[in-house]
Amino acid sequence: xxxxxxxxxxxxxxxxxxxxxxxxxxxxxxxxxxxxxxxxxxxxxxxxxxxxxxxxxxxxxxxxxxxxxxxxxxxxxxxxxxxxxxxxxxxxxxxxxxxxxxxxxxxxxxxxxxxxxxxxxxxxxxxxxxxxxxxxxxxxxxxxxxxxxxxxxxxxxxxxxxxxxxxxxxxxxxxxxxxxxxxxxxxxxxxxxxxxxxxxxxxxxxxxxxxxxxxxxxxxxxxxx
Ligand code: ADP
Numbered sequence: 281x282x283x284x285x286x287x288x289x290x291x292x293x294x295x296x297x298x299x300x301x302x303x304x305x306x307x308x309x310x311x312x313x314x315x316x317x318x319x320x321x322x323x324x325x326x327x328x329x330x331x332x333x334x335x336x337x338x339x340x341x342x343x344x345x346x347x348x349x350x351x352x353x354x355x356x357x358x359x360x361x362x363x364x365x366x367x368x369x370x371x372x373x374x375x376x377x378x379x380x381x382x383x384x385x386x387x388x389x390x391x392x393x394x395x396x397x398x399x400x401x402x403x404x405x406x407x408x409x410x411x412x413x414x415x416x417x418x419x420x421x422x423x424x425x426x427x428x429x430x431x432x433x434x435x436x437x438x439x440x441x442x443x444x445x446x447x448x449x450x451x452x453x454x455x456x457x458x459x460x461x462x463x464x465x466x467x468x469x470x471x472x473x474x475x476x477x478x479x480x481x482x483x484x485x486x487x488x489x490x491x492x493x494x495x496x497x498x499x500x501x502x503x504x505x
Contacts, residue, residue: 282308282309283306283307283308283342284307284308284309284343284344284440284441284473285306285307285330285341285342285343285344285440285441285473285475286304286305286306286307286341286342287303287304287305287306287326287329287330287336287339287340287341288304288339288340288341288342289302289303289304289338289339289340290302290303290304290305290326290329290336290338290339290340290341291303291336291337291338291339292322292325292329292334292336292337292496293337298495298496299322299325299496300322300325300326300329300336300496301322301495301496301497302339302496302497303322303326303339303493303496303497303498304498305326305330305491305498307441307473307475308473309440309471309473310468310471310472310473311473311474311488311489312464312467312468312473312474312476312486312487312488313473313474313475313476313487313488313489313490313491314476314477314478314483314484314487314489314490314491315327315475315476315477315478315490315491315493316477316478316479316481316484316490316491316492316493317492317493317494317499318494321493321494321495321496322493322495322496323477323493324445324477325496326493327443327445327475327477329341329349330443330475331360331364331366331441331443331475332348332349332351332356332359332360332364333360335349336349343359343363343440343441344440361386361389361390361437362390362437362439363437363439363440363441364439364440364441364442364443365386365433365434365435365436365437365439365441365442365443365472366434366442366443366444367427367430367431367434367442367443367444367445367447367463368430368444368445368446368447369445369446369447369449369450370450372430373418373426373429373430373433374418375417375418375419376417377417377418378414378415378416378417379405379410379413379414379415379416379417379418379421379429380398380401380402380405380414380415381398381401382401382418382429382433383401383402383404383405383429383432383433383436384397384398384400384401384436385397385433386433386436386437387400387401387436387437390437400436401432401433401436402414404432404435404436405432407466408428408431408432408462408466409428409462410425410428410429410432413425413429422455423450423451423455424451424455424458424459427447427448427451427459428459428462430447431459431462431463431466435466435467435470435472438470438472439472440472440473441472441473441474441475442463442467442472442473442474442475443475443476444463444474444475444476444477445476445477446477446478446479447459447460447463447476447478448460448478448480448483449478449479453480453482456480456482456483457482457483457486460476460478460482460483460486461486463476463486464486464487474487
């Protein structure tokens with residue numbers, strides 16, 4: 281089995297609400313998978329369980345064969361920092377830090393010295409079309425530029441899997457599609473897998489396959505690309 285990340289029989293309830301009712305989902309190395317479905321169907325819960333942000337009530341999640349859902353918060357947090365990258369709807373950049381330090385932050389949190397982290401962070405700017413933006417603060421960037429900074433930040437640790445939750449939801453359609461293409465290309469170029477929650481079929485079209493969530497179950501297994 282060569283899945284990089286695999287969730288098996290995942291369930292999660294919030295009180296009476298069944299958010300996940302037994303989901304199997306596996307991702308291969310370098311594969312980009314879109315998760316689609318109506319609002320409230322369980323997409324974010326699935327992403328959060330796979331990413332080790334949330335513990336499922338039952339089932340298991342394995343990263344490269346090792347169970348991660350039963351790890352304590354400390355280990356999961358360290359694992360998220362080193363092996364996963366995240367891009368959210370509103371980039372969630374730190375407004376007081378220049379772009380290059382925002383990108384370098386995950387390296388610094390992982391113990392890389394500041395100067396080295398910033399140097400490595402800056403290497404991502406030109407390839408992502410951000411040359412010259414290194415010293416700008418998030419408030420001085422357009423929405424699309426800010427999301428590209430967030431993509432650089434997600435990739436800077438060279439993660440195994442990048443998770444993106446509606447990464448283009450706050451952008452106009454053209455910028456959103458450009459950003460998504462860049463996210464898929466940059467992730468693949470770095471050999472990472474991508475799991476992206478989106479409402480936009482155009483965005484899903486950049487991925488290798490799409491899975492559909494309805495009422496906490498996967499509707500289509502989604503043929504492997
Ligand atoms: P989606 O991402 O598809 O919009 P979610 O995974 O966010 O769906 O939510 C699935 C269901 O679980 C919804 O009914 C939602 O209201 C519920 N839910 C999600 N998170 C919580 C929470 N922290 N507390 C209570 N209910 C929640």
